[in-house]
Amino acid sequence: MPTEEHPIDVAVIGAGQAGLAAGYFLRRAGADFVILDAADRPGGSWPLYWDSLRLFSPAAHSMLPGWWMPEEEGHEYPSAAHVASYLSAYERRYDLPVHRPARVRRAERADGLLRLHTDTGTWLARRVISATGTWNAPHTPDVPGRDVFAGTQLHTADYRGPQEFTGQRVVVVGGGNSAAQILAELSTVATTTWATARPPRFLPDDIDGRALFAIATRAQQAAGRRASEQQGVAGLGDIVVVPSVREARERGALKAEPMFARLSRTGVVWADGTTLECDVVLWCTGFRPVLDHLGSLAPLDEHGQMAVEGTRSVAEPRLHLLGYGDWTGAASATLIGAARTAKATVAQITGELEHEARTGTA
Structure with missing residues (x-):
């Protein structure tokens, strides 16, 4: 457990696809980091999905960085169980330092650092990446009569x-x-x-998630972040x-x-x-980002989101958000999109930490 005198470089909250992608690039960069996961088993939210769920991209277009997802025998589109097994194996393959169960209850500022309070102890970090996803915050619209329906x-x-x-x-x-x-x-x-x-x-029968990812990428490249938020994968709605x-x-x-x-x-x-x-x-009305643990660091809007520049929180520049949807990177809530966003975020963080180490600033 890090002390006030020796905090870790980066704490990642969540060991789903976005958190593991961040862990891969942090490992490559030689960072001192930890991944704190609330679940008692690997696989992120994938073990909780319904039994027949299928990705809408083939395995070859649904991988995390460094290791292609194996094909699922007899199926072009992988099942949720297959993805969960892949994430579990990925975690072992790269020996990622995942601590579980370690639910982060609260984050706070602490003399130039960020302190994370978990069920099993307190962690101090120079940077925090939140990658808790949305599955644990289902959204149901406020339709009149919900409280009187007897079914x-x-x-x-x-x-x-x-x-x-x-x-x-x-x-x-x-x-x-x-x-x-x-x-x-x-x-x-x-x-x-x-x-x-x-x-x-x-969508036309011959179009799948590969095309959606390409569309989101082109929208971001052509018109910048504002357009990607409007035209990314989540906005397509097809x-x-x-x-x-x-x-x-x-x-x-x-x-x-x-x-x-x-x-x-x-x-x-x-x-x-x-x-x-x-x-x-x-x-089947969607989810909201799971960000309650960050409420003391940055205000959340009516959709449960916080203002970001890229993936960095505007209110707390030592905090980054990964994988919550197009507002934290085009297609970032997909397996393949999580990798690209995580790569850029980790490069930004490690570059800043190296600069601080050289100059003695924080």
Whole structure:
């Protein structure tokens, strides 16, 4: 454990894909660093995803720096379990100094350093990289009637598979890839209705995550960060037609209805008074960044985000954020995009630390 006299160079919070990518480049740079992970097992949030989840890029386009993701036998698009195994092996392959479980409860300034309070002790660092992701902060819109609906309400984060919904009436809310993939399999065992804020847009069948990453990259290069925030992968909003989605579309299971106006005790109600009774409402409505542990260092806005320049916090320049979405780097919430953002961030941090060591400044 570092002392006031001998702090570590960099503390990384989170051992998911963004944290491991940062660890790879910190290891290459010879930095004194630690990765603090709240989970009790490797793999980031991937072990928590639903069983049938598929990436929308092949393994060769979903790797972290230094080591290609092995292909999953029999599948072009890797499963969540396959990604979790890859991250676990990656952590071992590069002997990354991950401490777990070590949940960071609070970060604070401490005489030119940053102090991190965890369940197992206190760490001091010259720089902090937060890479806690979004999975533990599911977002559900404030739709009227949520408190009176007598059925079951779940979020993507709660969903594991279709079996428990057999024979039920399920309304799936959300127009992204998660909603489409979950709806595709639910529609084989349940009566499903799809509600979206705007008509869903399906990418051509021969386009997948590789193209989305290229589009986000070009947008950032052509117009700078402001454009990348508006036009990056998250902003595209298109649905990748992975095999399960294609099959569901071909049997007519992916017809979307407009978003309903409210919930009643027995179902959902549209603005024109049309009603639909249902047993379950499944909110596939996204996530917010997990940044509560940084609240004393920088203010968070209504979306749970903080102001950044690149990945650096505007309010606290010793703090960097990785992997939370396009606002922390184009495609940074993807496996391949995390590597590029982590590389630039680590280069910036290690360059500053070397300058401080040479000049005796901090």
